Amino acid sequence: MSTLQKTDILVLGATGFVGRLVVKFLNAHRERSTFTFTISARSKDKLETLSKELDLNAQVQVLLLDLEDIPSLEKAIKRSKVVINTVGPFWLHGTPVVRLCAQNGIHYVDITGEPVWIRKMIDKYDFLAHKTGAIILPSCGYDSIPSDLSVYLSVKSLKQKLGQDTQIGKSISVHQHRGGISFGTFSSVFSHFNDVTPKDRIAAMNPDYLSPTSRTARIPPRLVYSLPLPNSNRSIYGGIYIMGLTNQLNVYRTRGLYQICPSMKSTQYGLKFTYEEFYATSGRIRAFLLSSVLTIMALWLHKYAFARKLFKSLVVDRARGPQPEEMESGFLKLTNITESIPSNRQAKAKAKSVVRIQGDPGYLCTAECAIALLNPTTLTPLAQEGGLLTPVSALGDVLIQRLQDTGKFTFESDVISDS
Structure with missing residues (x-):
């Protein structure tokens, strides 16, 4: 578990229920050779167990990361193109991740079903994400x-x-x-x-x-x-x-x-x-x-x-x-x-x-949204402008x-x- 190198997709909460499913899907993805991804969580033992269970190869980086450690979190986000956040409830744990992605122009997806938190994120970070070009997509799961x-x-x-x-x-x-x-x-x-x-x-x-x-x-x-x-x-x-x-x-x-x-x-x-x-x-x-x-x-x-x-x-x-x-x-x-x-x-x-x-369907939706964001020029005009959007308004037919x-x-x- 070394310092994170540049990566296409950073999975936060990789050892949780949804996180494990997302990692498993990414690892076996039909386009696996076209992107890199990193798994992160707070527990070293759980990360090692997950790596062994899914037989992740050495190209998959493993990062020990606590979302409350803001400097380390920002460093990891800056070295990623897209962040998948599976750590909820998002009202309690999601705001710093959205803020750092919006500040640094990094694309973001999550699995939240918390509309009041989404409203707070729109009010705080939609304009900032427009300025930096970050595409912020809450609710990239079964909801909604x-x-x-x-x-x-x-x-x-x-x-x-x-x-x-x-x-x-x-x-x-x-x-x-x-x-x-x-x-x-x-x-x-x-x-x-x-x-x-x-x-x-x-x-x-x-x-x-x-x-x-x-x-x-x-x-x-x-x-x-x-x-x-x-x-x-x-x-x-x-x-x-x-x-x-x-x-x-x-x-x-x-x-x-x-x-x-x-x-x-x-x-x-x-x-x-x-x-x-x-x-x-x-x-x-x-x-x-x-x-x-x-x-x-x-x-x-x-x-x-x-x-x-x-x-x-x-x-x-x-x-x-x-x-x-x-x-x-x-x-x-x-x-x-x-x-x-x-x-x-x-x-x-x-x-x-x-x-x-x-x-x-939840983890499939989340992972596919993240991979789609690796090629933003193929997305809708709304996505080209950045901001806090919905998955459908940003990705459409893609x-x-x-x-x-x-x-x-x-x-x-x-x-x-x-x-």
Whole structure:
């Protein structure tokens, strides 16, 4: 474990649950010969164990690094092109990493699902990242790439069919998946209620909380959601999705970033765009029960300290994350229906997009985002300017292609009729 030499990708928290998966994926990546990467963590023993378990060769640098050691952290970041941060909760540990990347023009990705922390990072470091050219991409995991991509694909299909000036209206996505919930998800939920002020939690309910535009109509949450499937008598029913707020806010930020970028007119959703999503259940009753339980839990966590302590001891501290066999057998199907706004020249149309993923998608998304940032000239005009963006607004079609190339993702999108 010597002094860090120059490296393409620096993985922070490499010995944690997600960090190990990211390292394993990078080490076996189809383009492995085109980039170098370094693993880092606080424990020498855990780093050595990880290196042996994954049979990492000598070209993979191993760095003993504590995120609280700011001088050492800055030195490591300066010698990297892209930083992958898997150390959460990000409200507690992520700010110095974002600050140093923004200051030094180093690209950054993470797996956060903490919207209030993202808002703080936008306020503090978006302008600085613009000046240095750093591309800062929070939420490069299951939260919120599949949701954001499903909308992006539907909007793209509508505009290709109807024209670039087409304005987008209502959009709704439904999650259907099998697999365990990671420790990081529970940790993010706990941090949102324990570390964030009540004022900030309430502010985050505004759909434009992360967006540079502020014209979105509020859609109140429902206990029972439904998505009528076009060309069918069937509807999908469901309830509140535990990470739905984070996903919704990131989708709206993508919309807002497109809206203020003149060179991305072909991807602009318009100011009447609205988005919501839910988790599929087997019927209305289960949807009602799911939403009721999550609503009551959120209210108690918001109001009572003892409820937060109980949640931490019974849920967060006992969370083990999905086991390897659960991850391999897991899947996600995300269905999105997006409508255009009718005009004098064009009737309302709908696009349906389906994102299918085999296995756990989070670490794949994170790693592919990082590798994409090694070639910034291939990315969107927004990415060329730097700043704190969303993965979809920065990477666009490049991200879709990279995810397809993993063999784990398939994407479908087309304009449909209701007949």
